[in-house]
Amino acid sequence: MQRIDRIDRILSLTVKPFAFILSAFSSQNYLRKSMNRNLQQLFDIAQKPERLAVGLMSGTSLDGLDIALCRFSGHDMSTRFDLVNFMTVPYGDDYKKDIQQIFAKKQVDLEKLCLLNAYTGSFHAQLILDTLRQWHIERKEVDFIASHGQTIYHAPKRLHGLPNYPNATLQIGDADHIAVKTGIITISDFRQKHIAAGGEGAPLALYGDVILGSKQGENRILLNIGGIANLTWLPGNSNGAEVVCTDIGPGNTLIDAACREFFNKAFDEDSAIAFSGKVNNDLLQALLVHPFFKEAAPKTTGPELFNLEYVKQAQQTSNTTHISANDLVATLSALTAQSINTFISNSFIDVDHILLSGGGARNPFVVNQLQQNFPDKIGNTADLGIDPDAKEAILFALLGNEALCGEPLVIGNNPAVLMGKFSFPF
Numbered sequence: 001m002q003r004i005d006r007i008d009r010i011l012s013l014t015v016k017p018f019a020f021i022l023s024a025f026s027s028q029n030y031l032r033k034s035m036n037r038n039l040q041q042l043f044d045i046a047q048k049p050e051r052l053a054v055g056l057m058s059g060t061s062l063d064g065l066d067i068a069l070c071r072f073s074g075h076d077m078s079t080r081f082d083l084v085n086f087m088t089v090p091y092g093d094d095y096k097k098d099i100q101q102i103f104a105k106k107q108v109d110l111e112k113l114c115l116l117n118a119y120t121g122s123f124h125a126q127l128i129l130d131t132l133r134q135w136h137i138e139r140k141e142v143d144f145i146a147s148h149g150q151t152i153y154h155a156p157k158r159l160h161g162l163p164n165y166p167n168a169t170l171q172i173g174d175a176d177h178i179a180v181k182t183g184i185i186t187i188s189d190f191r192q193k194h195i196a197a198g199g200e201g202a203p204l205a206l207y208g209d210v211i212l213g214s215k216q217g218e219n220r221i222l223l224n225i226g227g228i229a230n231l232t233w234l235p236g237n238s239n240g241a242e243v244v245c246t247d248i249g250p251g252n253t254l255i256d257a258a259c260r261e262f263f264n265k266a267f268d269e270d271s272a273i274a275f276s277g278k279v280n281n282d283l284l285q286a287l288l289v290h291p292f293f294k295e296a297a298p299k300t301t302g303p304e305l306f307n308l309e310y311v312k313q314a315q316q317t318s319n320t321t322h323i324s325a326n327d328l329v330a331t332l333s334a335l336t337a338q339s340i341n342t343f344i345s346n347s348f349i350d351v352d353h354i355l356l357s358g359g360g361a362r363n364p365f366v367v368n369q370l371q372q373n374f375p376d377k378i379g380n381t382a383d384l385g386i387d388p389d390a391k392e393a394i395l396f397a398l399l400g401n402e403a404l405c406g407e408p409l410v411i412g413n414n415p416a417v418l419m420g421k422f423s424f425p426f
């Protein structure tokens, strides 16, 4: 756009006598006529005063697809945003089982992976169409979709340990399927640019939290407890160099895995199992010995590392293989709470507020332990006008808005890039 303005300016200054004739060729109209219609539409959307976006998140918990309909104006630190509607569409057991076959495993059936990449794109597109219909929103009203996809494997260097290979991560659910099936421009695969620019591909919450969550004069932590727990430290002095955004360790992933394995349940609803068990301190200490907890932030992880194999090993070293499944769930819930408590206490001073989001904010066992450690400081992101369940889907809508019309944000040493790839309907 800047280039077009410059061409117009040069032409109007230097060839004034012919300006009338030339304007037909030199104006934005001429350039627009030489663009394909997809690019024209992109150009128009980026210039609109307001954009309606669908943000999608399918997290490591595999509970469902989060769909957030958001209205944006502006970009970067002047972003204005409204959550127009939000819904989590739960996944059926068949799809969960399919994804679990290729999720966070070193060896998988490549054909299954290939099929699920295309299937997930098309499936997510169908869920968007159904949801828009339910909300009485016409597809032509939606300016763009921003899709996270489904993480299949997350391999920062600390996990793979191979010196000649970079940080790497893989999200499936090809966005061409979403764009073609919905007829809406789709932005996706946000994590690759972050890695290309020196990051680990996560947590991308950094950018959304700085834009939507910072407040001068207040030291805030935005703590998301999803499959993995992560946080953003937003100091009240607004010094970008002091902002920290990092994964902490397991959120719900181990609790969910134990519930699936021993109770045939997807998760520990309202911590009923944890409250019926007793925390085994020997096992808890053995779990906390994992070197990931001591590594310096920022760091990222996933169920590739925090899985039932890690739990079994800790049970063996602590001679606790005999404990009941209820005690195990209680201990894994205590692990989530204690690793978060310790990380925050060791890393930050003068914390004013800790604002929770993610499904773990509904886990009373975990939240009680956070409240005991940080009395009167725990709230949730609804205090900022951000629905705690919708926060990550909103993040991807916001990153899509940035990809369309933002400027790279410089926040300390974090990658200063605009992320996302564009897929067009035709």
Ligand SMILES: Nc1ncnc2c1ncn2[C@@H]1O[C@H](COP(=O)(O)OP(=O)(O)OP(=O)(O)O)[C@@H](O)[C@H]1O
Residues within 6 Å of the ligand: 057, 058, 059, 060, 061, 062, 063, 224, 225, 226, 227, 228, 229, 251, 252, 255, 256, 266, 267, 268, 269, 270, 271, 357, 358, 359, 360, 362, 363, 364, 392
């Ligand atoms: N009532 C509840 N009681 C206890 N736990 C709950 C409750 N509701 C949700 N959860 C937990 O929240 C999880 C879903 O959280 P969320 O949707 O934030 O995860 P995600 O987006 O998949 O994770 P990630 O951020 O790691 O990608 C469930 O699997 C469950 O463990």
Ligand SMILES: CC(=O)N[C@H]1[C@@H]2OC[C@@H](O2)[C@@H](O)[C@@H]1O[C@H](C)C(=O)O
Residues within 6 Å of the ligand: 059, 060, 151, 154, 169, 201, 202, 203, 204, 205, 206, 226, 227, 228, 229, 230, 247, 300, 301, 302, 392
């Ligand atoms: C690779 C990947 O999918 N990471 C997720 C995961 O879920 C929570 C945590 O681990 C976080 O780092 C990240 O997602 C959020 C949305 C993020 O990037 O901020």
